[in-house]
Amino acid sequence: MSTTPVKGIGKIIFSSSLGTLIEWYDFYIFGMLAKTISIQFFPEGNNTAALLNTLAIFAAGFLVRPFGALVFGRLGDLIGRKYTFLLTLVLMGASTFLIGLVPGYKTIGIAAPLLVLLLRLIQGLALGGEYGGAATYVAEHAPKDKRGYYTSWIQTTATLGLFVALGIIMLVKANMSDAAFNAEWGGWRYPFWISILLVGVSIYIRLKMSESPLYAALKKEGKTSTNPLKESFGHKANFKMVLLALFGAVMGQGVIWYTGQFYAQSFLENTIKLDFIQNREILLWAIGLATPFFLFFGWLSDKVGRKWIMLTGLMLGVIFYRPIFGTFLKTANAKEWRSQGIKMAHPVVNSTMIKIDTVTNADPFMSVTIQYSKTDWELIDGRKFSVTSADTVPVNQFKSVIKVDTKPVYSNVVLSTALKWKFISLVWVMIIFVTMAYGPIAAFLVELFPTKIRYTSMSLPYHIGNGVFGGLVPFIATLLATTFTTDPLVGLWYPIGVAALCFIIGALYLSNKIDKDVND
Amino acid sequence: MGLVWIILAPVIIYFLVTSAIQNVSSGGTKDINQPVPWIIIIGIFTPIAIGLMIFGYYAMKGEYDKLPESSEEI
Numbered sequence: 001m002s003t004t005p006v007k008g009i010g011k012i013i014f015s016s017s018l019g020t021l022i023e024w025y026d027f028y029i030f031g032m033l034a035k036t037i038s039i040q041f042f043p044e045g046n047n048t049a050a051l052l053n054t055l056a057i058f059a060a061g062f063l064v065r066p067f068g069a070l071v072f073g074r075l076g077d078l079i080g081r082k083y084t085f086l087l088t089l090v091l092m093g094a095s096t097f098l099i100g101l102v103p104g105y106k107t108i109g110i111a112a113p114l115l116v117l118l119l120r121l122i123q124g125l126a127l128g129g130e131y132g133g134a135a136t137y138v139a140e141h142a143p144k145d146k147r148g149y150y151t152s153w154i155q156t157t158a159t160l161g162l163f164v165a166l167g168i169i170m171l172v173k174a175n176m177s178d179a180a181f182n183a184e185w186g187g188w189r190y191p192f193w194i195s196i197l198l199v200g201v202s203i204y205i206r207l208k209m210s211e212s213p214l215y216a217a218l219k220k221e222g223k224t225s226t227n228p229l230k231e232s233f234g235h236k237a238n239f240k241m242v243l244l245a246l247f248g249a250v251m252g253q254g255v256i257w258y259t260g261q262f263y264a265q266s267f268l269e270n271t272i273k274l275d276f277i278q279n280r281e282i283l284l285w286a287i288g289l290a291t292p293f294f295l296f297f298g299w300l301s302d303k304v305g306r307k308w309i310m311l312t313g314l315m316l317g318v319i320f321y322r323p324i325f326g327t328f329l330k331t332a333n334a335k336e337w338r339s340q341g342i343k344m345a346h347p348v349v350n351s352t353m354i355k356i357d358t359v360t361n362a363d364p365f366m367s368v369t370i371q372y373s374k375t376d377w378e379l380i381d382g383r384k385f386s387v388t389s390a391d392t393v394p395v396n397q398f399k400s401v402i403k404v405d406t407k408p409v410y411s412n413v414v415l416s417t418a419l420k421w422k423f424i425s426l427v428w429v430m431i432i433f434v435t436m437a438y439g440p441i442a443a444f445l446v447e448l449f450p451t452k453i454r455y456t457s458m459s460l461p462y463h464i465g466n467g468v469f470g471g472l473v474p475f476i477a478t479l480l481a482t483t484f485t486t487d488p489l490v491g492l493w494y495p496i497g498v499a500a501l502c503f504i505i506g507a508l509y510l511s512n513k514i515d516k517d518v519n520d
Numbered sequence: 521m522g523l524v525w526i527i528l529a530p531v532i533i534y535f536l537v538t539s540a541i542q543n544v545s546s547g548g549t550k551d552i553n554q555p556v557p558w559i560i561i562i563g564i565f566t567p568i569a570i571g572l573m574i575f576g577y578y579a580m581k582g583e584y585d586k587l588p589e590s591s592e593e594i
Binding site for chain 2 (some may be wrong): 063236239241243244246247464468472475477479483505508509511
């Protein structure tokens, strides 16, 4: 079977990658806007509960990915890669657009989060069918000594999808006030609506694609599988490879991917309390500068093998996550800045009253008014932060017995230019770990399984590793951090533990041999 | 080493179940005191842990000593 000429492979990669990138964009805008969405679709009151519920809905989309992998993987092995691709794209585009149309909790009550959950599940199913098809499609066109390099272009799409999601969100936010962005029908919906335009373009391009030559040949010879699910998971010889792929490679790669990018963003926003725009700016720079390394490590894996590049990425995460996140904490500690008495940019600090609450109980003599005021600080080197503090104002002359937390709360932290670049370089380092673990993995997975059941077999471990293990990183890490509040880095033990276990299994059982022939 | 994975799997499930029993409390106010997160986590990781046990069983039987290199071997 001759492979596609170089010129032709460029078109193949472009058409596969564009659609995959858009699907990742659709999937990630939800996570990027988790905090805003939690306010819109859940009742007011407990912000942490709302955030956790939103992250749970975010995680729900990940958890159904393996089911999507089974459904669409089976379709792809039965009817071909091309038409399955189209179906996943249509489903993803439609569900994303519709999320942007769901009214908020204030308008339709409990129906709001339920509708969003349903649409999120459809997104997850669609994504479950997309990736395995795209990687398989490109790999089946690629020459044997460049499979790692060509499939690494598909590997860039997840990170680039994140990049586009961040970019569009920032662009929308920069052009309107916070109030206009966060309103029920505000700017936060625009990234969801924009998706339908991107999906339309991609559908047009995909309609012009031809079927995978390997699959087409197999179909012509009558050698396609009649029951790819049974062949993938009912035969021990193949099922054991599915398990090896999951526990020896994808499980660890999934947590590394999500910790270095998604959890980093969530940590900077919710623990460090970094300003919204600066947080995303840091991610954008780090992603932009690290993305070429997907291609580098894909190329390198064609020369030296896939195994040790992937496993090194895992081990570096295990070793360096706590020091890196610890540096974030230590460097951006606004409370310490204030106590160090660093020079102010100007002598006047702005202090505004932002809210008044009245706390009452059965005895009217025991009520108390709580006054919240916010002070903005700016230091001479450009660092900024806000401090919100609460003071009690007794309603009457009796001393109130109601206890109020008057501890100051720090927020809207803005780093100086030098510190910002320090953060960018640290996030960049974590994304380099991602490029090592993720760059070669498409070629690795394709090479593990025969053509007739490849779409089904590689999709399932991939989406369990990334969807379940990786997708749950923000949820489990936040759950741990809000429970064991004495250690703000406690959430990292989940990805560290999973990556370490995966490293050991992969080191012991994976082969570093590159399969020269996937044409079987 | 296969035995290690076979043992590790039920240890993980045991750890999750006992943590759930310790933390779920009707009087608790933290999110970890609610049953739903635990139902989700245990429900998801239990089949994966069973998969780890099967993996350990295959490892113990030497199924990964030589990996297949073509479809004929599968």
